[in-house]
Structure formats: C-alpha cells, structure tokens
Amino acid sequence: MPDQLQKSLSTTLNEVRAWLEDLRALGLHDLQVADLRELQPCPPGIVGLDRGGDSACRQETLEEIRADLSDCQRCPLCNSRTRIIFGAGIASSRIVFVGGAPGKVADTTGEPLAGELFDRILFAMGMERSSVYACEVVMCRPGQRVPHQDEIATCRSFLQRQLAVIAPQIIVAMGEIPTSVLSDQSEDFGKIRGHWFKYQGIDVMPTFDPAYLLLHPHEKREAWNDLKEVLRRMRQED
Ligand code: SF4
Numbered sequence: 001m002p003d004q005l006q007k008s009l010s011t012t013l014n015e016v017r018a019w020l021e022d023l024r025a026l027g028l029h030d031l032q033v034a035d036l037r038e039l040q041p042c043p044p045g046i047v048g049l050d051r052g053g054d055s056a057c058r059q060e061t062l063e064e065i066r067a068d069l070s071d072c073q074r075c076p077l078c079n080s081r082t083r084i085i086f087g088a089g090i091a092s093s094r095i096v097f098v099g100g101a102p103g104k105v106a107d108t109t110g111e112p113l114a115g116e117l118f119d120r121i122l123f124a125m126g127m128e129r130s131s132v133y134a135c136e137v138v139m140c141r142p143g144q145r146v147p148h149q150d151e152i153a154t155c156r157s158f159l160q161r162q163l164a165v166i167a168p169q170i171i172v173a174m175g176e177i178p179t180s181v182l183s184d185q186s187e188d189f190g191k192i193r194g195h196w197f198k199y200q201g202i203d204v205m206p207t208f209d210p211a212y213l214l215l216h217p218h219e220k221r222e223a224w225n226d227l228k229e230v231l232r233r234m235r236q237e238d
Contacts, residue, residue, distance in 0.1 A: 062091055065161050069139070075154040077140035077147065082107045087135030087162050094234065095127075096168045098159065099136045100147070100177030103211055107141040113174065117210040125227055133166055135159060137177050147177065156181050163200070169237055171202055172230060175209030194226045196233075205230050 041060035066086050072078060085102040088111060099113040106114035112134045122128055138147045138155045147155075159181065163171070173179040176189040182199040183192065183206070193206050207226035208219055 059165060060161065062087070062162060062165055065158060065165070069158060072139075075140075075151045077138065077142055077151050077155075080143045081140035083110055084139050085110060085112050085136055085141075086139060087133055088112055089129060089133035090131065091133065091166055093131070093133040093166060094169045094237075095132050095172065095230070096163065096166055096170075097132060097134045097172045097174060098178040098182070099134070100175045100209055101138040102136055102141045104141070106136070112136045113210065115210055115214075117214055118174075121210065121223075121227065124224070125231060133162075133168070135162055137181050152177060152181065163202070168202060170230060170233060171199060171204045172227070173204055173206045175212060179204075179206040194222065194229070196229075203233060205233075 039056055039058040041064055042057035069084060069086065072084060081102075085106050087096075089096075097113060097118075102112065103115065106112060108114075111129075113136070118134075119129070122132065137159050138152055139158065140155075142151070159178075171182065173182050179189055179192060180186055182204050183197050189206070193208070195206070197204050197206070205226055208216075208223045213220055213223055
C-alpha cells in the first residue's frame with residue numbers, strides 16, 4: 001500500500017476511534033453503525049453522512065460521478081470533443097491540480113492537463129501523476145476557442161463533486177477559468193494570481209495555466225514562485 005494512502009487511512013481510523021470514545025464518554029454504549037454500502041449516495045451539495053433516519057446517505061464516489069456523466073451531452077461542447085476528460089490520479093491525494101479545459105493533447109490521450117510542461121512541473125515539485133489528482137473545469141475540448149460561461153456553468157458541478165470526494169488540503173488552480181470558478185468572483189486574474197484563497201475551507205493557490213506558460217515562457221519564474229509557496233504550505237501541514 002502506498003505510504004500516503006496508508007497515512008491517510010491511519011489518520012482516518014484514529015479520528016474514528018477518538019470520535020467513538022467521545023460518544024462512549026457521553027453514555028452512548030449501544031451505538032448502531034449503518035452499513036455504508038447499503039446507503040444511497042447523497043445528492044450533490046451534501047457532503048458526508050447525513051444525520052440518520054430515512055434521509056441517511058453517504059458520500060458519493062468518483063466512479064459514481066463518472067457514471068452520472070455517462071456520454072454527457074449537457075452542453076454544446078459534446079460536439080467538439082473526442083472524449084470526456086474526467087479527473088485522474090488518486091482519490092486520497094492531498095493536492096489537486098485543476099486546469100481550465102482540455103487541449104488537443106488531452107483530447108487525444110484522455111489525460112487531464114496533458115502535456116510535457118505539466119509533467120515537468122510535477123517532477124520539479126517532487127511529484128508524479130500517479131501521486132496526485134488532476135482534473136479540468138470543463139471536461140470536453142472546446143476546439144480552438146475558450147469555453148463559454150454557460151458551458152463552464154454547466155460542467156462546474158462535476159468538478160465540485162470530485163473535490164468534495166477527494167477533500168484535498170490544497171488545490172492548485174491553473175489559469176483563469178479554475179481560479180474564477182473556485183473563487184466565485186471575477187477579480188482580475190493578474191491581481192489574484194499567487195495569493196492564497198479558500199474554496200470550501202480548502203487552500204487554493206492560483207497560478208498560470210501550463211498552456212499559457214508555453215506561449216509566455218518569461219512567466220515561468222513567477223509560476224515557480226507560486227508552486228514553491230504550495231510546497232512550503234504542504235511541509236507546514238505535515
Ligand atoms: S463540457 Fe461538461 S457539461 Fe459539457 S458536454 Fe462535456 S462533460 Fe458535459
């Protein structure tokens with residue numbers, strides 16, 4: 001079992017044990033725990049277990065979100081894609097990288113944030129695709145244009161649902177689209193880039209889109225400063 005997954009499981013078990021001991025201290029000696037497999041996934045927007053009774057539900061899984069997408073035709077981008085680019089990586093990742101929309105390489109390979117530069121960024125951070133989670137706000141390639149606001153609005157709930165499942169400590173928003181979606185504001189990207197903000201209690205670092213960096217290589221130094229800040233915060237939270 002990978003070290004990170006083992007650590008995450010161990011932390012969760014310790015939290016559950018402490019929670020059960022608290023309940024026992026309150027006099028709850030006959031606790032009945034529902035079999036999570038028998039519960040239905042919570043509706044989007046409800047995170048984790050409900051309070052019990054008829055409305056009890058559990059956190060949905062990434063597989064269930066993918067199944068809900070199916071052969072999605074909820075917006076016009078279904079006409080320009082080769083395939084849907086769902087998130088990829090490990091569900092227990094402490095960090096999630098979010099891109100704006102798939103480019104040509106992603107549309108061909110099926111990998112979110114596909115491209116050599118993103119792989120090099122991960123390598124420089126001491127990470128690899130298999131140790132993180134990566135996804136896109138809009139999951140179908142829009143061709144040569146940027147996605148329209150209504151397309152972003154239609155697809156964003158699938159990003160939000162993936163983030164609710166993974167519950168990372170840190171999100172790296174790569175570019176203007178993920179930054180505006182996660183910050184829920186239209187503040188100038190140039191002002192907000194490189195400054196932490198919160199999404200649902202999760203630290204978010206907005207930085208440049210790798211595709212933008214390919215066209216504007218002089219910004220790579222600034223991007224690396226943002227990512228060093230991410231590494232610093234991850235070390236603080238160890
Ligand atoms: S971009 Fe999102 S909402 Fe639009 S068709 Fe693709 S998966 Fe569906």
